[in-house]
Amino acid sequence: MDDRTVLISGAGIAGPTLAYWLARHGFRPTVVELATGVRSSGSPVDVRGPAVEVAERMGIAERLREAGTDVTDLWFVDGGGRRTGGLSLSAVPGAAAGARDIEIGRGDLATALHQLASEEAEFIFGDSITGIEQDEHGVDVTFRHAPPRRFGLVIGADGQHSAVRRRVFGPERRFVTHAGLYVATLPLGAPAPRPRTVVAHNTPGRMAAVHPRRGDSLAFFAYRAVPVPDFDHRDTAAHKRLLLDAYEGGGWRIPELLDRVRATEELYFDAVSRVRMDRWSHGRTALLGDAASSVSLFGDGSTLAMAGAYTLAAELAASPEDHASAFRRYERRHRGLVEPKQRGVGRAAAMLVPATRGGIVARDLASRAWSAGAALWKRPGKERATA
Structure with a gap:
C-alpha cells in the first residue's frame, strides 16, 4: 500500500491544516468529518507563536487578522455591572507585539x-x-x-472524544481526565456593547461573559463541577439542563443569557479535560491535536493543533517510507509545546473561575494592581520611576 494515501478524521483545525501540508508534500489526503459542514460553534481561539508562522506560510495570516476579534480588554464586573477589576491587554508589555498573535472565532x-x-x-x-x-x-x-477503502496511514484529528483513539488505543476513560470545569458558548446574534472588551461576571465557582466577535458577540460560561456520570458530549438537551441548573438565580445579565440558552440551536457544551497518553501512535495510526493531548481551555488548543499538524506533515515528508520513525519524531518535537500548556490549565482556571468569594476579590484586586503596574511600565520616563 502507498503510504502517501492518508485518511484524516476530523475537519476542525488540525485536520485541514494537516491535509494542506501533506498535499503540499506530495501525499494524497482524505478528510472525513461527522458534521455536515464546517462547524461554527465554540469560543474564540488564539493563533499564537508557531501557529502564526504556519498561517503565514499558508498565506492566510492576513485573512485571519482581518477576521480577528480585535479584543483589547478583559473586565470583571459585579452583579450590578460595575467594574471590579480586569486586564488591559494593550497595556501588557509585549502584548502589542502580540502584534503577530491573532484571536479569531473558531468557525x-x-x-x-x-x-x-x-x-x-x-x-x-x-x-x-x-x-x-x-x-x-x-x-x-x-x-x-x-464504501470501504484502504489507506497507507490514518490520523485521528477528531478532538478530545476521538473515535479513532477509541478504536485503536482503547476507551476514553483510560486517557481523558476531567479538569473540574464545564464550558459552554453560544452566539448572541448582536454586537457586544463594548466591541473590544470581554465583560465577565463571577460568583464562586461560576463565570459568565460576553465576548465580542466582529459584528456579533458570544456568550461564554465556565463553571466548576464534578464529572457528570455517563456524560454524553452530543446530548444538547442534557447540556441545557446542566447549564440552567448551574446558573439559576444568577445576577448581572445571567437571566437574559439563560433565555438565550433555552432558545438556541447552536450551543457548544463540554467538559474541560486533559488528554494524556504514553504514545500518540500505534502501527499506521497516529493522533493529532486534542485527540492526542487536549488542553481544552482558553484557546491554546488551536495554536497547538496547527503547530502539531505542520510538524507531523514535515516529519512524514522527511521519511515517507518510514512512518514509524516520522511518528516518533513528531511526537518528541510536539510534546515540548504541549506539556507546559497542560500544566497551566489549573492556573488559568483559578484566575478566570475562582472557587470562593475571597478568591474573586483577591483576583480582582490583583488584576487592578497588575494593570496599573503594566501601564506605569509603558509610560514615558519609566526608567526614572524604576531607578
Missing part, C-alpha cells in the same frame, strides 16, 4: 483552513469511521455511509 479559523485545504485534498462531510483494521502494509477503513 472563522476552521472555514479559512478548510477553504484552503479543499483545493488540495478530498473532504467527505456527514460521515464517520466505523472500523479500522491495520496490517503491515496498510489500513482498511469502513465508514457509516461511504
Whole structure:
C-alpha cells in the first residue's frame, strides 16, 4: 500500500491544516468529518507563536487578522455591572507585539483552513469511521455511509472524544481526565456593547461573559463541577439542563443569557479535560491535536493543533517510507509545546473561575494592581520611576 494515501478524521483545525501540508508534500489526503459542514460553534481561539508562522506560510495570516476579534480588554464586573477589576491587554508589555498573535472565532479559523485545504485534498462531510483494521502494509477503513477503502496511514484529528483513539488505543476513560470545569458558548446574534472588551461576571465557582466577535458577540460560561456520570458530549438537551441548573438565580445579565440558552440551536457544551497518553501512535495510526493531548481551555488548543499538524506533515515528508520513525519524531518535537500548556490549565482556571468569594476579590484586586503596574511600565520616563 502507498503510504502517501492518508485518511484524516476530523475537519476542525488540525485536520485541514494537516491535509494542506501533506498535499503540499506530495501525499494524497482524505478528510472525513461527522458534521455536515464546517462547524461554527465554540469560543474564540488564539493563533499564537508557531501557529502564526504556519498561517503565514499558508498565506492566510492576513485573512485571519482581518477576521480577528480585535479584543483589547478583559473586565470583571459585579452583579450590578460595575467594574471590579480586569486586564488591559494593550497595556501588557509585549502584548502589542502580540502584534503577530491573532484571536479569531473558531468557525472563522476552521472555514479559512478548510477553504484552503479543499483545493488540495478530498473532504467527505456527514460521515464517520466505523472500523479500522491495520496490517503491515496498510489500513482498511469502513465508514457509516461511504464504501470501504484502504489507506497507507490514518490520523485521528477528531478532538478530545476521538473515535479513532477509541478504536485503536482503547476507551476514553483510560486517557481523558476531567479538569473540574464545564464550558459552554453560544452566539448572541448582536454586537457586544463594548466591541473590544470581554465583560465577565463571577460568583464562586461560576463565570459568565460576553465576548465580542466582529459584528456579533458570544456568550461564554465556565463553571466548576464534578464529572457528570455517563456524560454524553452530543446530548444538547442534557447540556441545557446542566447549564440552567448551574446558573439559576444568577445576577448581572445571567437571566437574559439563560433565555438565550433555552432558545438556541447552536450551543457548544463540554467538559474541560486533559488528554494524556504514553504514545500518540500505534502501527499506521497516529493522533493529532486534542485527540492526542487536549488542553481544552482558553484557546491554546488551536495554536497547538496547527503547530502539531505542520510538524507531523514535515516529519512524514522527511521519511515517507518510514512512518514509524516520522511518528516518533513528531511526537518528541510536539510534546515540548504541549506539556507546559497542560500544566497551566489549573492556573488559568483559578484566575478566570475562582472557587470562593475571597478568591474573586483577591483576583480582582490583583488584576487592578497588575494593570496599573503594566501601564506605569509603558509610560514615558519609566526608567526614572524604576531607578
